Amino acid sequence: MKEALAGELVGNGHRLWQRVYYEDTDFSGVVYHARYLHFLERGRTDYLRCLGINQGALADGQEGREGLAFVVYHMDIAFRAAARMDDILEIATEPERMTGVRLVLNQKITCNDRQLIVAKVTVATVDRQGRLVRMPKDTAQLFGL
Amino acid sequence: MKEALAGELVGNGHRLWQRVYYEDTDFSGVVYHARYLHFLERGRTDYLRCLGINQGALADGQEGREGLAFVVYHMDIAFRAAARMDDILEIATEPERMTGVRLVLNQKITCNDRQLIVAKVTVATVDRQGRLVRMPKDTAQLFGL
């Protein structure tokens, strides 16, 4: 069962399934809007994990490299419909393009084939001082862009 | 002290000050990106509160009106710099325009005059079934647009 936790690579992207729990909802009865960003982030993290990129290790630095982290630089996010308690969400992540120090990803959250969230997320890599740095070439190549 | 909790109306908008606590940060050492949406939402809620709009009462329905809620419809959000534990954030909210059932707000988060977050947030009003409905005229007029 543990193996299923990281979702799976599909086509040139990734799919992850996550459950909506109490913690994700608010008193309006549906999922709190900022929680979708958590689901999107879990999708990106597990996409990187399935590509062989361990963000914990990346942050620590490894094999003589300086520690670096992915940070969210910009998001455009449309909230099309709302999820509810107990729903199972499918989080789809696909790389769109790499531009210098930035990687643009398209992400969607669906529930039973109904689109809930459509997002364009730009991430960048920064060093421990928070300065933008170019992604290591071997890491960048993993996205197949 | 309680009075200070809702921030204050400034010009045609609102300012709110909020502290960064442990809960807002992540292991990278700075504030988790989705947490800024919480700070923005607190700013919008207290802006509405200072205008005399109580979202809890609005959701329950009042004076023979049907219950309705503000929902986030779209966000464009630039993450320019990161806040850290103990920082005090200023959340600025200003209405830009009203278009049919939607209200567009400009929001900024700054810390010691450094811009951290610049966001354009489109909210809409929905009824209890989640259907878009026009904002009541007396509520809409409060934004001075």
Place this chain on the structure above:
Amino acid sequence: MKEALAGELVGNGHRLWQRVYYEDTDFSGVVYHARYLHFLERGRTDYLRCLGINQGALADGQEGREGLAFVVYHMDIAFRAAARMDDILEIATEPERMTGVRLVLNQKITCNDRQLIVAKVTVATVDRQGRLVRMPKDTAQLFGL
């Protein structure tokens, strides 16, 4: 993969596996203490789900019954060790006893057989007005106490 999301019934209890993501950590480098309560709640929710109790439906009321909800009434929680980004946690839930309107559960969170959290959680059932009510007999019997 979706099937694995709810964990599994084991002995007279339940096991659930969950990943630690960015959102769960704080700037100290490990999981924020209150997040373990989220993991415990996911464990209880999926234990109930595997027993055939759907909390969303229970809250709505069904088959002519009044809506009711499980609420946490008391927790005793020992934080023995800390989890980190990327860890996979095992959340174990076992019923201990039923006393009138209350159900006492023992819950543990482990990571690679290391105990992180040991908790005794008392839950109660309440009606829509938040008043304590006795659990329906057919629901109570599912815990095998």
Place this chain on the structure above:
Amino acid sequence: MKEALAGELVGNGHRLWQRVYYEDTDFSGVVYHARYLHFLERGRTDYLRCLGINQGALADGQEGREGLAFVVYHMDIAFRAAARMDDILEIATEPERMTGVRLVLNQKITCNDRQLIVAKVTVATVDRQGRLVRMPKDTAQLFGL
């Protein structure tokens, strides 16, 4: 207004006022149980702040000292009543005793004089490797025990 953010020292303890926002509630209509631990933690953090203890600086290490952090070691928490959207909570924190490496605090959350939460929280100080260490004497003395 910023000055009011840290609450105030009262008697031998501390009081902090915090608003309930959307993010704190869940679909049951009231505050999600784990969120009360966030409010308690904000209370402890601002109690320390008012005593002159800056946890951010403490974690970094200062004046030749090793970095150290307060961690929650044990909690006993009774959930007596529930808060709702828009409520203003009073978080009271009082030190009870210091035992070796541990500090026991009594914390209460009330809303309009109604007790919501009664908690006994044991915190400990750990070094960067997460090992229990004795609290520096000048820090320990600040609690007046």
